[in-house]
Amino acid sequence: MKITTLGIDLAKSVFQLHGVDEGGAVVLQKKLRRNALRDFLGRLEPCLIGMEACPTSHFWAREIAALGHDVRLIPPAYVKPYVKRQKNDAADAEAICEAVTRPNMRFVPVKTEDQQAVLVLHRSRDLLMRQRTMILNATRAHLAELGMITAQGPRKVFDLVRRLSDSDDGLDLPALARSALLSLARQLEGLAEEIGKIERQLMAWHRQSAASQQLETIPGVGIITATALAASVPDPSVFKSSRQFAAWLGLVPRQNSSGGKDRLGHVSKMGNGYLRRLLVVGATSVTRRAGTNVTRTGAWVRSLLERKPTRLVTVAIANKTARTAWALLVKGENYRAEQANCTKEDVAVP
Known part of the structure; x- marks a missing residue:
């Protein structure tokens, strides 16, 4: 039995394997428990192994590659067209085995x-930030029920919450309500501390990357x-x-073209939603500072703001940022802003 290509359908405990030989004939269809997979692959001669990209696939790709195999991860959306009729583990493993051999297939780099x-x-930081937002909104709502309206922004809520721990805070609150709000205040303090620790760890990694x-x-x-x-x-x-990088992040228009007619819609919003959200948030800050930006990018942003809605311009900037990021990663260079033919006095705030 000479296996040249092997497709593995990953799961939590039981993995499905589908192997073919050089001529494409099926020579292996097997289920393995998680703890038996490494030993089984260690006895095989080096071959091409395909898996769907998923949270656990990067770990298994590193483990299997250490055994001498050529491991490739495939986006699940690109495997789906090769699934025949019924959806089950065996059909998925067969589809992966077929998809990994396609010459025009796109693969996911192993992290x-x-x-x-x-x-x-x-x-973890994103989860803690969402929890902090939930507690801040709940605190603001509870205070509103008791006739206390806080100003916009989390800092104002934090300031009011800190006053709750002072017996002479001047706030006329029932004892039970004060006790509940103090409990939320302790949660906020703990979340702020943990978020700060994570951000310091990210800063340390940033300095060595x-x-x-x-x-x-x-x-x-x-x-x-x-x-x-x-x-x-x-x-x-x-x-x-x-x-292609911007499309991977879902920042390009969705196409529905046919018969030579190009039809473009809203951005596709496919791919990594977390990265897309970070880029859009950063683009929002660029839009707000466009009035004082004397670079060519600033002039481009101001010209867009004159003709397009602000949110559309923000997404366009995020698209441009993604493309710039790809260029810097490929070339290994720093960003160099080109100055426009104007000064700050010539720039009009949009």
């Missing part, structure tokens, strides 16, 4: 443990966005162009 660890920091430092030079890209991009894109060369 290192270090890159995955940084992304765990990002997901050349790619992250290059990305930070782009306007609208801070340390959070730079570290997320650097960890999420281990090999930018898998994208043939900057537009």
Whole structure:
């Protein structure tokens, strides 16, 4: 039995394998428990192994590659067309085995443990930030029920919450309500401390990552966005162009073209939603500072704001930022802003 190509359908405990020989004939259809997979693959001669890209696939790709196999990860959406009729583990493994041999197939670069660890920091921070927002909104709502309206912004809520711990705060609150609000205040303090720890760890990783430092030079890209991009894109060369990279992030218009007629709609919003959100937030800050930006980018943003809605311009800037990020990652250079033929006095705030 000479297996040249093997498709593995990953799962939590039971993995489905589908192997073919050089002529494409099926020579293996097997189920394996998780703890038996490494031993089984260790006894096979080196071959091409395909798997769907998923949260656990990067770990298994590193483990299997260490055994001498050529491992490739495929986006699940690109495997689906090869699934025949019924959806089951055996059909999925067969489809993966077929898809991995296609010459025009696109593959997902395997992330290192270090890159995955940084992304765990990002997901943890994002979760804690959402929890903080929930508690802030709940606190503001509870205070409103008792006739106390807080100003906009989390800082104002924090200031009011700190007053609750003072017995002479001047707030006329029932004892039970004060006790509940103090409990939420302690949760806020704990969340703020944990978020600060994560951000310091991200800063430390940023300082030792050349790619992250290059990305930070782009306007609208801070340390959070730079570290997320650097960890999420281990090999930018898998994208043939900057537009393909922007499309991977879902920042290009959705197409519905036929018969030679081009029809473009809203942005596709496909791919990594977290990275897309960070880029759009950064683009929003670029839009707000456009009035004092004397670079060519600033002039371009101001010309867009004169003709298009602000939110559309923001997404366009995010698209441009993504393309710039790809170029810097491929070339290994810092961002260099080109000055426009104007001064700050000549710039009109939109």
